[in-house]
Amino acid sequence: MTRPGGIRPAGTRPGRRSRPAAALVPLLLLLLLAGCAHAPDDPAPHAERWLPKPGVAWQWQLSGRLDPAVDVSVYDIDGFDQSAEAVADLHRRGRKVICYLSTGAWEDWRPDAEKFPRELIGRGNGWDGEQWLDIRRTEELEPLMAARIDMCRQKGFDAVEPDNMDGYKNRTGFPLTAADQLRYNRLIARLAHDRGLSVGLKNDLDQIPELVGEYDFAVNEQCAEHDECAELTPFVRAGKAVFHVEYELETAEFCPEARRLRLSSMLKKYELGAWRRPC
Known part of the structure; x- marks a missing residue:
């Protein structure tokens, strides 16, 4: 964009x-x-890109009818499903808006699904219709991901949340290495920054030391359940937000530690509808 x-x-x-x-x-x-x-x-x-600070309140909604009335500073919504008008409405309400995209997995229902060569598509990642991508093939993937991030910019988003950014730690069907993942994740950060958009590192905790300087915030699922939240502190020390959700724990089980670590934490359901219970 x-x-x-x-x-x-x-x-x-x-x-x-x-x-x-x-x-x-x-x-x-x-x-x-x-x-x-x-x-x-x-x-x-480009104007100076948005850099969210630790502790900022957020809403993450990827399914159901978008509820724009949650009293938070940041919304994270689906880049394909939501329109430029929805983004503009959130901006009028004083929100910053993050564009959710899958950059590490192929999704069979997306309008650009047929543009992905079959040889780039690997094993399923556990979600219906989603399969890991061979992130080593950057020559083919770069223009596809650039087009997706262009869409985010054209719709007026402030930032990108690229999902499935830790394929090298999963059974993808490809012999991916940590070096492959670093190279690909740096490519995605560059594509976003070249378009004036902020970008968040999704999960991929082990590579935070190498990537914290190249990403503007982090998005994490279930670090409390797996006793990993302290690994996100490099972002907080750098003055960058960590947007965090849990699904299985009660807020009383993770919110005290999340507040101590200055995470932007809430309880959500797996379908990521409008419902939320913040810390």
């Missing part, structure tokens, strides 16, 4: 005399140089 640039045509202004031709040459050179810096085909400079 590029604004065209360009320069005003050279010429005289009404009410002013034309410059002598000799004096006009340096001016034309300057204008041409400026045109090269901001040519119509180049992206215009």
Whole structure:
């Protein structure tokens, strides 16, 4: 999601005399140089991207009719399912909006599903219609993911939540390594940043030390259930939010520790509808 640039045509202004031709040459050179810096085909400079701070309240809704009235600062919603109008409505309500995308798994119901070569699609990841991607194949995947992130930008989102970013620790059908995952996750961060969007690291706890400097926030599921929440502290120390959910624990079981660690935590149901119980 590029604004065209360009320069005003050279010429005289009404009410002013034309410059002598000799004096006009340096001016034309300057204008041409400026045109090269901001040519119509180049992206215009982006405004400083949004950087959420630790502890900010959020809502994560990926199913059901979107409820825009939750009193939080941040919404995380599906990039394909939600419209530019929904994003604009949330902005009018004072929210920042994160675009949920799956970047590490193929989903058979997405409108771009047929664009993925079959050889890139591996084992199922445990969710209906989803299969891991061969993230080593960045030459094929980069344009597909760039198009998805372009969609987020065009709809007005502030950030991207790329999901399924830890395939190397799962049975994907491909011999993925930690180095493969780092390379791919850095690619996704670059694609988002090149488009002026913030980007969050989804799970992938073991690679936080290598990636905390390249991601603007983290999104985590069930770190309390697995006694892993302390591993997210590099983000908090860097002044970056950690958006965290639990599904199986009661709030009394994880909220005290989450508050101590300055996580943005809540209890959700697995379908990620509108229901939430924040810490």
